[in-house]
Amino acid sequence: MNLNSQNKNIGFFGGSFNPIHRGHILFAEAAMNIDLQEIWFVPCYNPPHKLKDELLNFDDRVKMLNIATKYYLNFKTSNIEKILYEEKILNVTSTYNVLNEMKKKYKDFNFFILLGFDSICNIETWENYQKLIEEYTFIISDRNTDNLLLNNTFDSILNKYNLNYIQVDNIKNNYSATKIRNEIKNGTFTNIDMALDDEVYKYIENKKLYR
Numbered sequence: 001m002n003l004n005s006q007n008k009n010i011g012f013f014g015g016s017f018n019p020i021h022r023g024h025i026l027f028a029e030a031a032m033n034i035d036l037q038e039i040w041f042v043p044c045y046n047p048p049h050k051l052k053d054e055l056l057n058f059d060d061r062v063k064m065l066n067i068a069t070k071y072y073l074n075f076k077t078s079n080i081e082k083i084l085y086e087e088k089i090l091n092v093t094s095t096y097n098v099l100n101e102m103k104k105k106y107k108d109f110n111f112f113i114l115l116g117f118d119s120i121c122n123i124e125t126w127e128n129y130q131k132l133i134e135e136y137t138f139i140i141s142d143r144n145t146d147n148l149l150l151n152n153t154f155d156s157i158l159n160k161y162n163l164n165y166i167q168v169d170n171i172k173n174n175y176s177a178t179k180i181r182n183e184i185k186n187g188t189f190t191n192i193d194m195a196l197d198d199e200v201y202k203y204i205e206n207k208k209l210y211r
Contacts, residue, residue, distance in 0.1 A: 011039035011139060012102075013114040014095055016177070017061050019204065020068045021195050023175030027141045028075060030168040031114055034139065038074045039114070041065050045081035046093050056209060058082055064204075068197045096128035099136070112166075116141045120165070121153040130161075138165040184210040 011031050017024065020041070028039045043061045055061070062077060069075035080102060081093040090097050099111055113136050115123075120140050123129050157163060175195050183189035184204065191201050204210065 008038070008106075008109045009036045010106075010109050010111050011036045011114050012042060012095075012099060012111045013039055014042040014044060014098070016055055017041065017043045017065055018056050018177050019061065019064050019180065019196065019200060019209075021175045021177055021180060022193075022197075023195075025068060025072075025197075027114065027116070027168070028072075030141075031139045032074060034166055034168065036074075036112065038076055040076045040078045041069065042078045042080060042098065044093065045079075046085050046091075060203075060207065060209060064200045067199045067203060094127040096126075096132050099132075112137050112139050114139045114141075117154070118147075118150055121150045121157065123157065133161045133163055136164070138163065140165050140167045142167055142169065181210045 011028070013024070013028060013031075015024070024041075028041075031039060043058065043065060044055070045058055058079075062079060065077040069077060081098055084090040084098065084101055085093055089101065095113065099113075102111060103109075113132070115138055117140055120138060123133070126132065180189060180195055191198075196204070
């Protein structure tokens with residue numbers, strides 16, 4: 001994949017987005033600085049890594065994504081995983097399988113995979129991870145570059161594979177969807193640090209999600 005290609009460069013940002021928070025937006029904003037035309041947020045539907053009952057309803061996560069990204073003209077939300085699963089095209093919507101289907105549909109697009117630094121360090125647990133490494137360029141967040149264990153793991157991956165990647169100067173942040181969910185459940189979440197978009201927070205409160 002070539003950033004100077006005349007094809008449209010799309011950032012594929014997959015995740016549970018459970019919920020989408022400020023850290024996701026900061027990463028996407030930073031990734032847009034490397035000549036991507038758009039970033040597609042792709043919420044997981046039937047992921048191999050997580051039990052489906054651990055995730056909030058797919059439609060609620062999509063609605064929160066739409067709320068959080070509505071002022072960004074180059075940010076799009078895709079329900080491709082739900083479509084592929086419900087149309088029985090895919091049984092397990094792994095990143096590699098989903099991207100294969102997207103390449104068939106968008107033949108003139110170059111897809112780049114956005115991954116948090118901790119996620120790239122776990123790449124060897126992913127389905128078809130070697131093919132992902134061979135076929136795609138990764139855009140990696142620097143959120144955890146001060147973590148010695150993750151740095152050593154990342155160095156090991158670089159030594160084993162010809163990993164094509166761009167590491168963006170993402171603003172360091174401590175946002176965590178798990179922490180946000182737990183604090184909402186415990187009644188201690190205040191959103192003082194704007195971890196959530198205000199309208200996303202209102203949506204969660206109005207629907208009493210994560211209780």
